[in-house]
Amino acid sequence: MNRIQSINALLPQTQCRECGYAGCLPYATALVNDNASINLCAPGGQEVLNDLATALHRETTSPQKSHQNVIAWIDEAVCIGCTACIRACPVDAIMGASKLMHTVLADECTGCGLCVAPCPVDCIYLQPTKETYLPQARFLGDSATGARFTSARHAQTRYENRIARQQRQEAERKQQHAQRAAQIAQTMQAASTQNKVQAASATALNPAQLIAQAMAKAQAQQNQRVVPSNHDSFREQQVKDAQKKATYRRYMRDAQYGNDAEKATAIAWLQQYKAEQEAMQAAQN
Template identity: 55%
Template structure:
């Protein structure tokens, strides 16, 4: 990373939200240092970051690229724990490890560590994650103590970046361990396949064929149970998705725009017809 991009990166909020169109704050800073990106793409940073970037890069101040989004209050993710199916999709998407949970177990958001990036919403298969507005001007809320209010911005960015770097290191460590295990298995397989000192005449082809057939039959029997489990899991996910769509339609019918209300009414009618036909 060049010196220029490092200076730029320090001005960004480090939420890693990708709303600028890049895969994080550092790639956006690098694009700015090369003159390949506009200074008004950071939605979480808003006018403050735009102004500082303009001063640093000696370019004119621009209005936010998404003014409506920039004017909205900061918000953190909240999981409807009663509807969560424990798929871990949101955990994998969170760039700052602010979601706790395990496979088939309820997930919850660490509210003080959430950076409000919204990356967990789209991958959720049952639409059980929403954004809750908060009063803070900068996220995450677990920022380091700042002596002055104007320093809260950089304290929050430092906290978010520390969480992001910790997650990156953890994923790299897990990937390294996975590669080591794979290499060990490959070596074991290679050793097992190494020809022994036995002569070709001592090998019994019929016995080898019988052993291979028995192993194939065992594997086929073992696969039946996971197949049934996968089918059951798919049914559960489909049921949860249908419930999520019903809740969303009811919400739009009550609080949505005219178009959303019309679409929700059409969906609910079709839903009622399908339910009646199944009875």
């Protein structure tokens, strides 16, 4: 374990950014490079500050901010299922799906508060807890190190797993894009080759043969043509689905960036839409 890692291990791993850095590791890096004060970690409090002072041979001070441990809670009746909080949570402590209800895994919540600001309907609340160390789930840490370090290690593992998953998904997306591009290029190349062959064959045929081939091809296509009886209704349903998606995107945008009237209208529509989706899902089950 290098010096940055050892300093990072002293931090609570909430990734809350209250220190002004993008996470615990960047703050630890700044501390080792003597670019940051040791009193910026609000969740760590005096306990972490004292350990940092000892490890970095600095004078002990007081924390810059006071802090109380909290756990996030979502008012599920108000939630519109926008997934903004899911994307914001650094330890994957929020479960849910697009357009459906979200909920916080209380045992996994570190109380970082990063989920509150992105919520367009203000349905997330931070409730005080008597727990000294968060998260309450600690099975990913070493119990022999005590509750503080076990909680921190558990949170760090979940954070690292999340980052690894995001990197893996991004790599998979890039691979899929590359495969699609290669398939398109291959298809275009095959079509070009076929056109050249057909052009060469056409040159070798006389006009009467070309006319006969064209008529035969047209007749074959006519014989094989099958028009589904529900084609019109299928197209109509496609149009309706596209319109509904466009409406959903518009109201999602208004809920986050619109004026007060637009936000109120959007939130009401999104809540009704969520209820309809949940009812449809319940009917299917």
